[in-house]
Amino acid sequence: xxxxxxEQAQAAAAxxxxxxxxxxxxxxxxxxxxxxxxxxGEEDVHIGDVExxxxxxxxxxxxxxxxxxxxxxxxxxCATTAWWEGGTCVVHTSVQMVKPAQxxxxxxxxxxxxxxxLLTRYIGGGFGGRARPTTS
Numbered sequence: 001x002x003x004x005x006x007e008q009a010q011a012a013a014a015x016x017x018x019x020x021x022x023x024x025x026x027x028x029x030x031x032x033x034x035x036x037x038x039x040x041g042e043e044d045v046h047i048g049d050v051e052x053x054x055x056x057x058x059x060x061x062x063x064x065x066x067x068x069x070x071x072x073x074x075x076x077x078c079a080t081t082a083w084w085e086g087g088t089c090v091v092h093t094s095v096q097m098v099k100p101a102q103x104x105x106x107x108x109x110x111x112x113x114x115x116x117x118l119l120t121r122y123i124g125g126g127f128g129g130r131a132r133p134t135t136s
Contacts, residue, residue, distance in 0.1 A: 030066070087111075092119045 003009035026032040038045070054060050080093040089109060095101040098118050106113040 085117075088115050088117055090117045090119065095120055 003012060037043075080091060082089060082091045082093075084090070089105065089111065091105060093101070095118070098120055101120075102116045102118050103113055105118075106116045109116070
């Protein structure tokens with residue numbers, strides 16, 4: 001436990017000061033690749049003899065391939081439709097984790113978990129934004 005009350009936690013959080021060095025972003029992959037280093041602790045990790053394997057291989061290919069910048073995009077819109085059927089809240093939505101979403105909705109609506117029915121038929125590839133519903 002970091003604090004015994006919300007007020008103590010807020011007062012402590014107000015005392016936190018963060019300093020950092022601003023640096024320009026690395027946005028050119030090819031330029032940044034020339035400055036790449038092994039991760040800390042793996043500088044001396046070598047598995048096998050790459051040079052010997054390449055020398056004895058019947059065919060080798062040494063080339064560098066680049067593709068344009070790619071951004072992920074959900075395969076379906078983030079949309080939810082909900083309605084009441086008696087005392088049950090029926091929700092048609094696209095979430096990956098149905099039970100946590102059901103429990104979160106029940107807590108938000110202050111109703112029993114069995115009174116929330118989630119229908120989630122198609123989630124596409126689930127490329128982000130599908131972990132749980134959010135309220136705003």
